[in-house]
Amino acid sequence: MNDALKALREKIDTLDDQILDLLNERAKVVLDVGKTKQGSKSAYYVPSREQAIYERLRQHNPGPFPSDAIQRVFREIISASLALEQPMKVAFLGPQATFTHVAAMQQFGLSAQLVPQKSISAVFDEVARGRANYGVVPVENSNEGVVTHTLDMFMESGLKIYAEILQEISHDLLSLSARMSDIERVYSHPQALAQCRKWLEENLPDVPLIDVASTAAAAQLAAGDRSAAAIASAAAGAQYDLRQVKANIADNPSNFTRFLVISNQIPAPGGHDKTSILFLIKDEPGILLRMLEPFSKRSINLSKIESRPLKKRAWEYIFFLDIEGHIETPAVRDAVDELGDYCQFIKVLGSYPRAV
Numbered sequence: 372m373n374d375a376l377k378a379l380r381e382k383i384d385t386l387d388d389q390i391l392d393l394l395n396e397r398a399k400v401v402l403d404v405g406k407t408k409q410g411s412k413s414a415y416y417v418p419s420r421e422q423a424i425y426e427r428l429r430q431h432n433p434g435p436f437p438s439d440a441i442q443r444v445f446r447e448i449i450s451a452s453l454a455l456e457q458p459m460k461v462a463f464l465g466p467q468a469t470f471t472h473v474a475a476m477q478q479f480g481l482s483a484q485l486v487p488q489k490s491i492s493a494v495f496d497e498v499a500r501g502r503a504n505y506g507v508v509p510v511e512n513s514n515e516g517v518v519t520h521t522l523d524m525f526m527e528s529g530l531k532i533y534a535e536i537l538q539e540i541s542h543d544l545l546s547l548s549a550r551m552s553d554i555e556r557v558y559s560h561p562q563a564l565a566q567c568r569k570w571l572e573e574n575l576p577d578v579p580l581i582d583v584a585s586t587a588a589a590a591q592l593a594a595g596d597r598s599a600a601a602i603a604s605a606a607a608g609a610q611y612d613l614r615q616v617k618a619n620i621a622d623n624p625s626n627f628t629r630f631l632v633i634s635n636q637i638p639a640p641g642g643h644d645k646t647s648i649l650f651l652i653k654d655e656p657g658i659l660l661r662m663l664e665p666f667s668k669r670s671i672n673l674s675k676i677e678s679r680p681l682k683k684r685a686w687e688y689i690f691f692l693d694i695e696g697h698i699e700t701p702a703v704r705d706a707v708d709e710l711g712d713y714c715q716f717i718k719v720l721g722s723y724p725r726a727v
């Protein structure tokens with residue numbers, strides 16, 4: 372090794388020692404935060420605080436360390452710190468290596484214990500019974516629309532939305548050999564196949580497409596069959612030792628899925644919050660117009676409205692509304708109370724930090 376390289380590596384060792392000392396100092400402070408919270412019964416996991424940390428560091432970063440790596444690095448520092456305060460158990464819609472699993476890892480980091488569940492209702496059940504601190508479920512995709520099962524679960528469940536996660540979805544074509552010419556069948560979840568339909572017609576026109584329960588299950592099947600390929604996430608490829616035939620084969624390359632973190636509590640206001648509510652309006656003329664007035668007259672922005680049939684009675688609809696602001700702020704509270712006057716019932720599903 373030449374002298375210059377040796378000297379530079381020694382410098383890196385010294386800096387790494389300093390980083391480690393600082394990580395330990397930080398961990399001690401986090402343990403003190405944990406003790407303070409124990410006394411005050413505050414939540415250990417505070418997504419708005421985590422977002423504020425990432426944002427502040429991104430803005431203060433003088434470089435050349437890349438700003439977009441800051442969140443990934445600090446995600447793991449915070450995840451390990453939080454595990455010192457309280458070990459986290461998080462249920463997610465499995466199996467391993469689904470997009471929901473990737474979203475859960477992105478939100479909670481690798482120090483949380485992530486537990487796959489067979490269905491969306493099983494995720495709700497784990498959290499409701501206190502067997503998991505939080506749950507992660509998909510709620511809508513930018514191309515395919517809402518995940519109706521998740522919305523339906525909120526009608527029955529008393530659980531709250533604690534945070535949202537926005538994830539860019541990349542559908543990769545994966546196989547053991549990575550050769551197009553070896554592919555005799557393609558497995559995937561029906562939604563993923565639908566999102567890649569045009570690419571498949573143009574590039575693999577005679578190959579049968581086979582629906583399976585999840586993109587992760589597709590990857591598992593492709594891992595056992597040299598003549599098969601799967602459309603799944605890069606994480607699923609890594610989990611099942613598959614190689615990439617082609618990255619991001621979705622017909623619309625801009626593809627995002629929104630996931631919800633569910634919990635027994637609502638987090639305290641964080642400054643950039645949104646509130647989700649569910650309600651059933653009374654059957655009166657002009658009611659659809661009037662139900663928006665409590666928000667428009669207070670200049671509260673509505674970011675989303677969705678309706679689902681009320682299964683108990685035909686032709687009646689439940690509405691899901693997302694509005695800007697936290698339910699503990701007076702304007703939002705008053706608007707929701709006023710909306711309640713037009714409703715047969717109304718339920719606040721949660722106030723939580725807006726994902727950026």
Ligand SMILES: O=C(O)C(=O)C[C@]1(C(=O)O)C=C[C@@H](O)C=C1
Nearest residue numbers: 404415416417420421449452453
């Ligand atoms: O500030 C807090 O409330 C903490 O618990 C500390 C900390 C951190 O490591 O910075 C850890 C977990 C929380 O989700 C947010 C931040």
